[in-house]
Structure formats: C-alpha cells, structure tokens
Amino acid sequence: MQQLIAGVHKFQQDELGRYKKLFHRLSRQEQNPHTLFITCSDSRVLAELITQSQPGDLFVVKNVGNMVPRADVPGRNSTAAAIEFAVKILGVSDVVVCGHSQCGAMTALLNGLPESAEIPHLRDWIATASPVRELMDRHYQHLTDRDARITAAAGENVLFALENLHTYPAVATRIADGTLRLHGWFFQIATAKLFAYDLSTQQFQPIEPEP
Numbered sequence: 001m002q003q004l005i006a007g008v009h010k011f012q013q014d015e016l017g018r019y020k021k022l023f024h025r026l027s028r029q030e031q032n033p034h035t036l037f038i039t040c041s042d043s044r045v046l047a048e049l050i051t052q053s054q055p056g057d058l059f060v061v062k063n064v065g066n067m068v069p070r071a072d073v074p075g076r077n078s079t080a081a082a083i084e085f086a087v088k089i090l091g092v093s094d095v096v097v098c099g100h101s102q103c104g105a106m107t108a109l110l111n112g113l114p115e116s117a118e119i120p121h122l123r124d125w126i127a128t129a130s131p132v133r134e135l136m137d138r139h140y141q142h143l144t145d146r147d148a149r150i151t152a153a154a155g156e157n158v159l160f161a162l163e164n165l166h167t168y169p170a171v172a173t174r175i176a177d178g179t180l181r182l183h184g185w186f187f188q189i190a191t192a193k194l195f196a197y198d199l200s201t202q203q204f205q206p207i208e209p210e211p
C-alpha cells in the first residue's frame with residue numbers, strides 16, 4: 001500500500017500539472033471514448049500505456065483472460081454490461097480485444113487450476129473459453145512447447161471473443177450499419193510489441209509504424 005500512496009503523491013506533485021486542464025475539460029462533458037478496449041487483468045498489460053492513450057480515450061474492460069462470454073450466457077456478468085454500455089450508450093467506433101503472451105488464464109485453460117474449493121468463480125469463468133481448449137485439442141496437437149501452446153490459445157481466445165461479440169444485438173446492429181469495427185490484438189510481454197489479426201493472411205501481424 002505504501003507504494004500506492006507514494007505513487008499518488010508523485011502524481012499530485014509531478015504529473016498533475018500536465019493533466020489539470022484535460023481533467024477539468026473532461027469533467028464538464030459526458031465521457032466520449034473512441035474505443036472499447038477489452039484486455040486481460042494481468043498486471044503487465046496496460047491498455048493506456050501501450051497505446052499512449054489519454055484520459056477520456058479508452059473505455060477499458062479488464063477481466064481474467066480478456067474473455068467475452070456469449071450474450072445468451074445466463075446470469076450477471078459485468079463484461080456483457082460494459083459491452084452494451086460502450087457500444088449502445090457511449091457509441092464507441094471501435095472495439096479491440098487484446099490478448100497477451102504468458103496469460104495465466106490460458107495456462108489454466110490448458111493445464112487446469114489447482115484443486116481447491118475456494119475458487120469456484122474462477123473455475124466457472126475460465127470455462128467460458130472451453131471451446132478454445134477443444135479447438136487446441138483438435139488443431140494444435142503438433143505444438144508441444146508450453147509457451148507456444150499458451151500463445152496459440154491466447155490468439156484463438158481473441159478470435160473466439162470477437163466471434164462472441166457478434167452475439168450482442170447492440171454490436172451486431174452497429175456492425176451491420178457499418179459504424180462499428182472489431183479488432184483482434186495480441187501483446188507480447190517480452191518485447192512489449194503489439195500484433196493485430198489480419199483477415200487476409202489469418203495471422204497476427206506486427207503493428208508497425210507507417211513507412
């Protein structure tokens with residue numbers, strides 16, 4: 001906690017000056033983010049840092065494994081609520097689902113969780129991506145390296161999340177109107193590089209500066 005408090009002090013003393021006007025302006029209007037950014041709760045994946053976004057730019061959903069449950073999954077889930085809010089009420093123009101390397105959720109999906117009665121919600125949540133595990137069993141038998149399997153699962157999980165986004169009427173309507181675009185991204189922790197899924201090559205390609 002000391003580290004957090006020290007950070008608050010540092011922000012107030014060293015950084016706030018640069019942001020004062022922006023926060024003041026943002027407080028006088030409704031938020032108007034351009035993008036819904038769905039990524040993993042992992043502490044190493046910082047949406048704003050890796051996209052150099054400012055306050056007001058991104059509507060961020062972080063959950064374990066950057067998952068998007070299908071719209072018809074029963075029960076409450078905050079990710080579904082956030083999707084509807086961002087797409088229908090805030091009117092974002094883009095949705096990014098960003099997976100990442102060394103994802104603990106993908107590790108749990110492929111290798112299981114510790115036997116414990118104290119993690120029922122986590123177990124249920126990870127099961128959201130069980131179709132990804134089935135796909136891994138069917139199509140990725142040749143991959144034996146542990147890290148490579150986790151990376152492949154993270155990529156497939158992003159595509160699965162994009163597919164599930166289409167099950168939300170709010171999303172489907174806006175895609176049909178041509179006012180909403182979906183993007184699949186992947187963040188490689190070791191290099192801090194971002195990759196975007198390319199439909200034409202069906203691969204994640206590095207996001208590189210314009211030549």
Ligand SMILES: [Zn+2]
Nearest residue numbers: 040042103104
């Ligand atoms: Zn993760």
